[in-house]
Amino acid sequence: MNSQRAVVLLSGGLDSTTVCAVAKSQGRDIYALTLNYSQRHAWELNAAADVAKRFGVKEHVVFPIDLTRFGGSSLTDRTRPVEKDVPLEKIGEAIPSSYVPARNTIFLSLALAFAETRGANEIWIGVNCVDYSGYPDCRPEFIDAFEKLGNIATKAGVQGRGLKIQTPLLNLNKAEIIKLGLSLGVDYSITRSCYDLDALGRSCGQCEACLLRKNGFQEAGVPDPTPYRDPGSEFLF
């Protein structure tokens, strides 16, 4: 079987790591792309590098993109606080402060450039529309619109090398994603999801990403290997 080249958007979080495992299990040659968009901590980049190494990717590009120039999100504007302890049933009702304007459009655009230069005709991305945070650019209609655009926008598309956006997590909830990853041997202790990691790479346990992740492990009925800090422990450092 010929292996197929695929770009995987890899943040180092739970979802994108699972996507990487699925792509690998389906025999893809992986070109991993990590966008460094001035996140609050470099720990996410460490996690992405660890994951890339474990999955034996062909190439891992860490691409700097300074979205703080635009602001407009608690993830890219340090003067805005990350929301904490939002009740689970409220997550997804409104678009939260962690929404980064046009984030997935920008990320997929860069993945499109990477894919075209490496001769890959697939982009894998860990969006899902079940346990998501209400971001407009995680919906199936967004993915469809981007796939259409990608096929019009590029030399590869014009020359008939069709682009496919692969979203294996689209209809899974967090517990199902975790079970899928564990069945493929993912070690979630090296992944990070928290919007507010401390200097030691420990998760806060209270932001939306932590709440969804914690709940996922609970619902999956498996131990949560995430290193959490004790409430208030950041004051010790």
Place this chain on the structure above:
Amino acid sequence: MNSQRAVVLLSGGLDSTTVCAVAKSQGRDIYALTLNYSQRHAWELNAAADVAKRFGVKEHVVFPIDLTRFGGSSLTDRTRPVEKDVPLEKIGEAIPSSYVPARNTIFLSLALAFAETRGANEIWIGVNCVDYSGYPDCRPEFIDAFEKLGNIATKAGVQGRGLKIQTPLLNLNKAEIIKLGLSLGVDYSITRSCYDLDALGRSCGQCEACLLRKNGFQEAGVPDPTPYRDPGSEFLF
């Protein structure tokens, strides 16, 4: 009349400067975005800053984006030569080496983020499909697909603040663009189009961008104010 906020993609070249003039003449408050994608020379950035100043833009963001990480174009990969002296009638027949994979998709994505954070619902871009170089991401179907995507991808779109991509040059040839700009008072001597500027900001006169520009001034029947270097003069420095 209430003025309307608009993001203008401004490279400092002939086309984007004309777009800026049209947006200004239609009463827009301009938020200029210049993408610094490791072009061969910083002169383009100087030209963009000059243009932004002359048009009294509200804000000018110069956004660094290192497309050399992906390569695949003579504009972002210095080991690949820029094509010179291609006969005018051949330009547009094949996609040339100056094609930057997914360039306009990336640029419009960043403009989308800028627009959303500044409350602008228009993005102006100087693509045209007449005197163009055969780039797939300069075609009307590409622009339509991006407009659709932008309205799905963002909080602003979901909340009904429709996004419009404005392409006032889409169906004009270079001579018509020049005449339009001159009628609006554009000083083309401060703009740069060349893919191979020298250290003094002088144009080569032989790359595709220069050939199209030179021909445009000739067809418009107006003097070409572009500073060209003499062939071979770069060896004097």
